[in-house]
Structures are given as structure tokens and as C-alpha cells.
Amino acid sequence: MKIKNVMEMDYYELLNVSRNSSPQEIERAFELCKITYERDSIAHYSLLSEEDRKLVLERIEKAYETLRDSRKRKAYDVEMFESKKDYRERAFFRKTTEKLLIEDTTERASLWRKIKYLFFAPRKR
């Protein structure tokens, strides 16, 4: 378990959108983040230094640039998620990987996964 700080969050977490968000939802989320972290905003008053604010805003802009472009978004998804080992492991029990959501499993879900493994061991590819 690792608690992520802002610099470690992926682009979806940064913009507070889900991985299957539409381009319009991503645009709206970006507009809100821009208003939140712009210089004149009072939302971050007393919590963020000017340096932290600029850093997070840069990351948010980079996130938006990547996710608004479908080609860049797909490449990012492959790099960040689909190439990871645990993504492939979870995909065994799903009909299609397109519907798979990567998120931290709850304890109950991990327990259920262990039980499933006892009865339905994954096929080796």
C-alpha cells in the first residue's frame, strides 16, 4: 500500500476522472482544475505554496494535453496500465479486458480473488 502524493498520481487521478471518461468530461474536469489551481484562486489559499501550485498546474496541463488526444491517451493507457503485470492477472476472470477497471481492490475483493484462485487457477499462457 502506498499513499500517493500529487506528483505520483496518474493523469486520471489528477483530473479526478475515470478511465472511461468521455472527452467532454475530461475537458470539464480540466476547466475545474484550472480554476482551482490558478494563481488568483482562493481554493488553495494557505495550503499550497506558490511552487507547489505551479507544479500541480503544470502536471494538470500535461495530463489534459495527453488525455484530450485519443492517440496519446491510448498510448498512455498502454504505458501506465495495460503493460503492468497485475492488469494481466486480473484480466483472467473477465470476458473482455476492455471492461476492466484498474483500482485498488478492497479487502473483500482480495479475499474473493484468493478463493477463486483455489477453485479456478489461472491458465498459463
Add this chain to the structure above:
Amino acid sequence: MYQVNTESKGSLLSLRQGKEKTIWAVGGGKGGTGKSFVSASMAIHLASLEKDVTLIDADLGGPNLHTFLGMKDSNLDLGDFVTNKVPNLKDTVILTPFVGLKLIKGTENVLFMANMNYYKKMKLIRHIKTFDAKRVIIDIGTGASYNCIDFFLLSNPGILVVNPEPTSIENAYYFLKSCIIRILKVVTEFYGIEDLVNKIAVHIKDNSKSIYTFLNEIISHDKNSAHILFRALKRFNPCLIINNARSERDFLLGQSIVDVVKKYLVVDLNFLGAIPHDEKIHTSLKRLTPYLSTYPNSEVALSIRSIVEKLAYK
């Protein structure tokens, strides 16, 4: 003429049978943000729906809820319970002009109530928890003292009332950080992991922006303890109301604050809505008439109704 409520035994029995009681505590740190107005208005509307709401004025330094409800007479109040003049909190309950709404007034006669000691505070908290009402709304008042924070953490959920001003936001963040530290302290004492936490506690005291650093260092030392602390924090889900919103940007401020708090304080805040500014609130207060009764169709009234229904029936 108002009477002390003498509820039947039936409602106590229903509590024992597991009838759910909700406690909403309204706070926020800064004074003058409209906590008392919001508490009173929410209670009035909720009572019109549920018929069993008790409003408690736990603003120990400056109780005003009776004024917002248009009640001037003196009655038994919280001070009488805290000073043991009456044995039970329910003995201080008074009826209000609103059907289904009861009030426990803040004290007018006991001075220095704000300096209530630990034992009196715990006695009050015990009685609130077992109080015989389906819905309890507590106005905890101003500041981030231990008393305010413990009343806030007693609730499910707590409600922060913030104005779209830097001072109010600053105090709200200070209040939230104080709540986080209080939760961590209570949890570490309960689970006996104080020694580990004390070694790393200097991070929290010196620089409360480094909650991530603090939790990640705990993880590196003891994953189980970190898991306990993280789950305790994740169960802390206060709500947020923006009061006195004047511009479109003020109405969006709530979502911005939710995002900032999630990213930097590891807390999931739930934005309930924004209440627009209205000069008629002050006019009603001066006339000692409840705003919601006088202007039931105003935008403020509609916002409050929407917030209450969102919270009560989500």
C-alpha cells in the same frame, strides 16, 4: 409557552432495537460564516419532513440558535445539564414553534462554558450519543478547540460551513488538519501504536502539509499500523457547504476545495451545495423571525432544502 419535552419510553426502546440515529454537526473554524443560520434552517426543514429532530446549541462561547428560531424566553439549557442542575440531557429539551423540532439551548447563565473540562465534555458527548431522537443537529460554534473537534467527530457526518473568502477557507483547512491529527491521536492510543507514531510525529507538527510523508514513513516501518491509520482517515468524510455565494465562481468553489483537500489532506470531502447571499437573512434576524418561515420560496430556502434532502436521503 414552551414545555420541556417528556418523551415516552417507546422511543428509547426503538433506539435499543437499532433504529438509526443521525447526528449532524455544523462547524468550520471561522466565526461569522453562517453556521448557526445553516444549522437552524436545516433543522427547520428536516423537522417538516421527519417530525423528530433535535437541535443542540453546542456553541459554548456564543449560543444563538434560540434567536434564529425566534425564541426569547429563558428555559433550562445546556449549562444546567453540565453543572448538574438536571441529571439528564433530555431534561433540557424545549419545544420550538416548529412542529417536530426540539431545541437544547446553549447556556445564557453559566459563564466560561467554553472552558468546559474533559469530564464534562465526555459526559455531554455520552448523553448526545444516547439521546432519544431520530435526527440530531449540533451547532458546534467557532474555533478548532478540542471541544469543537470532538463534537464534530461525534457526528455522521460533520458539515463544514465556509464563506468564499480566504480567511474562512484558511480556517476551514486549519480545522480539517486539526480533525485529522485528532483522529490519528485517538486511533494510535486505541491501538497502542503511539511509540511508532511519536517517532515520526514531528513531521505532522512542523509541517502539516506532509501528511503523505507521515503516512508513507509509517508504512515503511509498520504496514499494519499504517493501514489502520489510513482506514481511520478514509472513514472521515465530512461535508461542505459554501455560504454567502455571490458569483458563479463562488458556486464552483466547493468543488475546488473538495479537489484540493483530496489531493493534499487525504480526506474525501462531500460538497453538498452553495447557499447564495441574501440581505434578507440579516433583516429576518433583526426582526427575530426565522428566515425560512418568512421567505420559504427564496433561492436561499431552495438551496437549504436541496442540501438537507441530499444529506438525509442520499
